[in-house]
Amino acid sequence: MAQKACRNCRIIVEGEKCPLCQSEDLTKTWEGLIMVVNPEGSEVCQAISVTTPGVYALKIK
Numbered sequence: 001m002a003q004k005a006c007r008n009c010r011i012i013v014e015g016e017k018c019p020l021c022q023s024e025d026l027t028k029t030w031e032g033l034i035m036v037v038n039p040e041g042s043e044v045c046q047a048i049s050v051t052t053p054g055v056y057a058l059k060i061k
């Protein structure tokens with residue numbers, strides 16, 4: 001899989017730049033996907049500091 005995750009905000013990035021924080025600090029070494037539809041009130045989202053809907057990596061190495 002060629003998809004990368006942003007080290008800063010964990011979102012899965014297609015391309016070379018994070019659409020959320022504009023960071024180019026991406027990694028291919030991540031594990032677990034979580035799809036966030038409604039971040040508010042989700043304990044998982046609070047645990048991984050997600051505030052914007054999207055697809056995120058659970059673990060970043």
Ligand SMILES: [Zn+2]
Pocket residue numbers: 006007008009010011018019020021022023
């Ligand atoms: Zn980012």
